[in-house]
Amino acid sequence: MRYDATLKVNGRAYPVAIEPGRNLLSVLRSEVGLTGAKEGCDDSECGACMVLLDGQPVNSCSYLALQADGREIVTIEGLAGEDGDLHPLQQAFLDQGGVQCGFCTPGMLISAKALLDRNPSPDEDEIRLALSGNLCRCTGYSGIVRAVQAVAEQR
Amino acid sequence: MSAQSYTAATSVDEALEAMATGARPIAGGTDLVVGARGGKAPLPDALVAIHRVSELRGIREQEGGLVLGALATHADIVASSSACELFTALADASAIVGSHATRTAGTIGGNVMNASPAMETGGPLICFDAVATLRSASGTRRVALTDLFTGPGRTVAEPGELLTELAIPTPKDGTGSCYARLEYRRQMEIAIVGATAVVTLDGGTVRDARIAITALAPTIHRVAEAEQALNGSDASDAAVHAAADAAAGASRPISDVRGSAQYRRAMAAVLTRRAISTAITRARGGRFPIPASPALHGAVNGGAA
Ligand SMILES: Cc1cc2nc3c(=O)[nH]c(=O)nc-3n(C[C@H](O)[C@H](O)[C@H](O)COP(=O)(O)OP(=O)(O)OC[C@H]3O[C@@H](n4cnc5c(N)ncnc54)[C@H](O)[C@@H]3O)c2cc1C
Ligand code: FES
Ligand code: FES
Numbered sequence: 001m002r003y004d005a006t007l008k009v010n011g012r013a014y015p016v017a018i019e020p021g022r023n024l025l026s027v028l029r030s031e032v033g034l035t036g037a038k039e040g041c042d043d044s045e046c047g048a049c050m051v052l053l054d055g056q057p058v059n060s061c062s063y064l065a066l067q068a069d070g071r072e073i074v075t076i077e078g079l080a081g082e083d084g085d086l087h088p089l090q091q092a093f094l095d096q097g098g099v100q101c102g103f104c105t106p107g108m109l110i111s112a113k114a115l116l117d118r119n120p121s122p123d124e125d126e127i128r129l130a131l132s133g134n135l136c137r138c139t140g141y142s143g144i145v146r147a148v149q150a151v152a153e154q155r
Numbered sequence: 156m157s158a159q160s161y162t163a164a165t166s167v168d169e170a171l172e173a174m175a176t177g178a179r180p181i182a183g184g185t186d187l188v189v190g191a192r193g194g195k196a197p198l199p200d201a202l203v204a205i206h207r208v209s210e211l212r213g214i215r216e217q218e219g220g221l222v223l224g225a226l227a228t229h230a231d232i233v234a235s236s237s238a239c240e241l242f243t244a245l246a247d248a249s250a251i252v253g254s255h256a257t258r259t260a261g262t263i264g265g266n267v268m269n270a271s272p273a274m275e276t277g278g279p280l281i282c283f284d285a286v287a288t289l290r291s292a293s294g295t296r297r298v299a300l301t302d303l304f305t306g307p308g309r310t311v312a313e314p315g316e317l318l319t320e321l322a323i324p325t326p327k328d329g330t331g332s333c334y335a336r337l338e339y340r341r342q343m344e345i346a347i348v349g350a351t352a353v354v355t356l357d358g359g360t361v362r363d364a365r366i367a368i369t370a371l372a373p374t375i376h377r378v379a380e381a382e383q384a385l386n387g388s389d390a391s392d393a394a395v396h397a398a399a400d401a402a403a404g405a406s407r408p409i410s411d412v413r414g415s416a417q418y419r420r421a422m423a424a425v426l427t428r429r430a431i432s433t434a435i436t437r438a439r440g441g442r443f444p445i446p447a448s449p450a451l452h453g454a455v456n457g458g459a460a
Pocket of ligand 3: 105136137
C-alpha cells in the first residue's frame with residue numbers, strides 16, 4: 001500500500017505517494033527528481049546520500065521516506081543561491097582541490113555545511129571527525145579538509 | 156524491504172495501540188533500516204514510527220537522578236552537561252556511536268532495544284543502575300538494565316512493549332566513570348572489545364566498583380570478580396591489574412573477521428585496565444577528554460583519525 005506524504009525539499013513542497021519501505025534517497029532521486037544526492041553503498045557507510053533533515057545530516061539511503069513527511073529537507077541542490085552563485089563551501093572545494101570524480105562531493109558538502117552550522121570555527125581534528133561518515137576514494141581528503149578550513153577562517 | 160503498513164504515532168497511547176496489533180516501533184531507523192538494507196533482517200510487516208512522539212523526547216533531571224526519554228539521541232546525550240558530568244561513561248559511549256549523522260538520528264531507546272552485545276551504551280547503563288520503563292497497552296513495568304538483555308538481539312520485553320524512558324540514579328559523591336572501546340578507527344566503528352568502569356572513592360579507598368564487559372559475551376554484563384578485586388582496595392596498580400585480569404577471565408569472546416577470541420580476551424584486560432584507571436582519575440577530580448577511547452589509545456591530539 002502507498003501512503004501520501006509531502007516532502008519539503010529546498011523550500012519547495014513535493015506531494016508523493018510511497019510504500020512504507022521506500023528510503024528517502026530513492027524518493028528524492030526518482031519521484032522528486034533531484035539526483036544530486038548519490039547512492040554509494042546503500043548501507044549507511046559512505047555518506048554519498050547525505051541530506052539535511054530539519055538541519056541535521058542524515059544518511060538518506062537508510063532513512064524511511066515516510067518519516068521525513070512534512071519535515072525540512074535540504075539537498076545539495078539547495079546549497080547554491082537563487083541566482084546560481086555557489087555556496088562558499090562549494091567554491092572552496094573547487095579552489096582547494098576538494099573535488100575529483102565528484103561522487104562523494106554532494107554528501108561531503110552537506111556534512112561540511114552541517115558542521116559549520118553547529119560550529120563555525122572547527123579545527124582540523126573536528127573537521128576530520130565531522131566528515132568521518134563520508135568516504136572519498138579520489139582526493140585523499142586533504143583538499144576537502146583545507147576547503148572546510150578555508151571557509152571556517154573566512155567567517 | 157517488506158514493510159506493508161506504516162503509521163506515525165503522535166502519542167505513546169497511539170504507539171501502544173499500533174503495537175498491540177503487531178506493529179514494530181521505529182525511531183531513528185539506524186539499526187532497523189540499515190539491517191534491512193544490509194540483508195540482515197527484512198523490515199517488519201507493520202511499522203509504527205515514534206519519532207513524532209514528543210513525550211518520548213529529551214533528557215530531564217528529576218529528584219535523585221536523570222531521565223532519558225527513549226528518543227534522546229546520542230547527540231543529545233553528548234550535549235547534556237549533566238550526562239557528561241555525572242554519567243561520564245555514558246557520554247564516552249554515545250560520543251563514539253557511528254558518525255555525527257548516526258548520532259543525530261540514533262536514539263538511546265533504539266540502541267538498548269536492538270540489544271547488540273557490542274552496542275556502546277549498555278555497559279554504562281548497567282553499571283549506573285539504569286532502570287527501563289516498558290509500557291504496553293495492558294500496563295507499565297520497570298526493568299533494571301542488568302536484567303533486560305537475554306541474548307544477542309534479545310530482551311525480556313514482550314512484542315507489544317515500548318521502552319518509554321531510562322531512569323538513572325545520581326552516583327554517590329566521589330564517583331568517576333569511563334567507557335573504553337577497542338577500535339581500529341575513531342568513528343564508524345563497532346566495538347571489538349569494550350569495558351565500563353564506575354568507581355566510587357572514599358578518601359584513598361575504593362568503596363564501590365562496577366565493571367562491565369562489552370562484545371565479550373552473548374550479552375553485556377557486570378563481572379563480580381573484577382569488582383571484588385577493587386572493592387576495599389587502595390586503587391593501586393596491583394588492584395587495577397587484578398580486576399582487569401578477572402574481567403578477561405570472565406569473557407567468552409567469539410572469533411570473527413575483526414579479531415580472534417584469543418586476541419579479544421587479551422584486549423579485554425587492556426581495555427578494562429584503561430577504563431578503570433580513567434574512572435579513578437575522574438573520581439579524583441582529574442580531567443580526561445570525552446570520549447575517552449581515542450585519547451586512551453595514545454593517538455595524537457587525543458586521537459587523529
Ligand atoms: C553507520 C552506523 C554506525 C553505527 N555505529 C554504532 C556504534 O558505534 N555503536 C553502537 O552502539 N551502535 C552503532 N550503530 C547502531 C545504531 O545507530 C544505534 O544502535 C542507535 O542508537 C539505534 O537507534 P535508532 O533510533 O536508530 O533505532 P531503530 O533502528 O529505530 O530501532 C532499533 C530497534 O529497537 C526497536 N526500538 C526502537 N525504539 C524503541 C522503543 N522506544 N521501544 C521499544 N523498541 C524500540 C526497534 O523496533 C528496532 O528493533 C551504528 C549504526 C550505523 C548505521
Ligand atoms: S549511499 Fe547512503 S551511506 Fe552510502
Ligand atoms: S572526489 Fe571521487 S569519491 Fe571523492
